[in-house]
Amino acid sequence: MPETTLRALLAGPEPVLAPGAYDALSARLAEQAGFGAVYMTGFGASASLLGRPDVGLLSFAEMVDQARRIVQAVGVPVIADADDGYGNPLNVVRTVREYEAAGVAALHIEDQVAPKRCGHLAGKQVIPAGEMVEKVRAAVEARSSLLVIARTDARAVEGLDAALERARAYRDAGADVLFVEAPEDEAEVEAVAAAFPDTPLLFNWADGGRTPPLGLDRIRSLGFSLVLFPLTTLFAATRAVQESLAALRTRGTPDLDGALLFDEFTSLIGLPEFQRLEERYTA
Numbered sequence: 001m002p003e004t005t006l007r008a009l010l011a012g013p014e015p016v017l018a019p020g021a022y023d024a025l026s027a028r029l030a031e032q033a034g035f036g037a038v039y040m041t042g043f044g045a046s047a048s049l050l051g052r053p054d055v056g057l058l059s060f061a062e063m064v065d066q067a068r069r070i071v072q073a074v075g076v077p078v079i080a081d082a083d084d085g086y087g088n089p090l091n092v093v094r095t096v097r098e099y100e101a102a103g104v105a106a107l108h109i110e111d112q113v114a115p116k117r118c119g120h121l122a123g124k125q126v127i128p129a130g131e132m133v134e135k136v137r138a139a140v141e142a143r144s145s146l147l148v149i150a151r152t153d154a155r156a157v158e159g160l161d162a163a164l165e166r167a168r169a170y171r172d173a174g175a176d177v178l179f180v181e182a183p184e185d186e187a188e189v190e191a192v193a194a195a196f197p198d199t200p201l202l203f204n205w206a207d208g209g210r211t212p213p214l215g216l217d218r219i220r221s222l223g224f225s226l227v228l229f230p231l232t233t234l235f236a237a238t239r240a241v242q243e244s245l246a247a248l249r250t251r252g253t254p255d256l257d258g259a260l261l262f263d264e265f266t267s268l269i270g271l272p273e274f275q276r277l278e279e280r281y282t283a
Contacts, residue, residue: 002105003145006077009036010147010177010200010225015216020230022048022237023066024073028269030233031074040070040104041230042081043118048234056115060086060095068102077105079149079228084116084127085109089138096142106147108179108202109135111154111166120182120209126154129166133173140174149202150175153182156210160188164195177202177226182210189214193222200225207231 009016018037021027022044030038043054045066050057058066067080080099085092092109099107110116111132113125126132132150139148150170154163160183167178179202180192189211193201203224204211208231219227247255260268 001145002071002077002103003147006037006079006105006147009077015203015220015224016226017216018079018226018228020044020228020233021070021078022234024069025269026233026237027070027078028073031076032268035076037077037079037105038070038074039228039230040067040078040080041228041234042083043230044234045081054118056083060091060098064098064102067099067104071103078103079106079108079226080104081230082107082109084112084114085135085139087114089134092135092138093142096139096146096148100144100146104146106149106177107139108149108151108177109139110151110179110181111135120206120211122156124153124156126152126157129154129169132166133169136170136173136175147176148174149177149179151179151181151202155180155182155184155188160191164192167192167196171196171199176200179204182206184210184212186212186214186218190222193224197223202226202228205229205232207235 016037017035018039019030019035020041021030021038022041027038042058042063045063046052046054046058049062049066063082067078071078082095082099085095096107111126111129113127136148136150150167152163152166152170154166163180167180171178177200178196181204183189183192201224203219203226205213205227244255
């Protein structure tokens with residue numbers, strides 16, 4: 001089961017590296033690149049599905065559908081963004097059950113006030129810690145075996161000490177992994193690690209975000225179990241498309257120098273597998 005695989009990976013000696021997948025294709029490419037897990041990024045899902053920023057525009061149903069598509073595209077565990085759980089503890093129960101039915105191995109819920117926004121944007125607000133504790137408890141009690149990751153966005157609102165206090169409360173409520181979002185310098189990252197030496201921790205490597213871009217050796221030495229790269233694939237793909245379109249607009253035809261071509265792409269997305277099935281069932 002994917003959640004069993006993920007638990008084993010998190011218990012291993014190396015941090016689990018999970019690139020952001022904004023759709024099924026990017027998830028498939030991450031798996032083909034050799035990563036043992038992928039992360040369904042809400043930021044990327046909003047950009048991919050709506051072409052809009054991550055400010056709470058996608059609905060619960062749209063996020064579950066996106067998670068299901070990504071899970072079906074890969075064989076590795078999928079970690080999914082579940083925003084604020086989409087409401088009160090009763091909504092969280094349904095969120096966990098639907099995400100689990102979609103096949104995700106883990107999800108994270110956060111303590112932002114709805115409508116939430118990307119954790120590296122200004123203007124966030126957080127709900128009272130006690131309300132989030134009840135959401136975490138509801139998530140833990142609703143799941144069968146899925147991992148519950150509790151995220152706090154309180155650093156930007158109440159300061160680091162308050163964020164650490166919230167994280168402790170969420171751990172005590174049963175969260176499997178803690179996610180203190182957007183520490184603003186290396187000393188703060190160290191403080192997060194020091195506060196939870198015996199609890200699996202998540203490091204969010206957001207390209208150009210508020211948290212400094214630490215090297216993997218440093219992240220490993222601090223004891224983080226899971227590293228998300230939510231924006232890397234999205235930003236790389238966006239830049240590549242911009243450059244390709246600029247060249248097409250200038251030249252009037254595509255620039256094929258170094259480009260991915262038809263047969264290579266159809267192989268990447270599994271056409272040979274379907275051709276074999278077609279032969280089997282039409283012989």
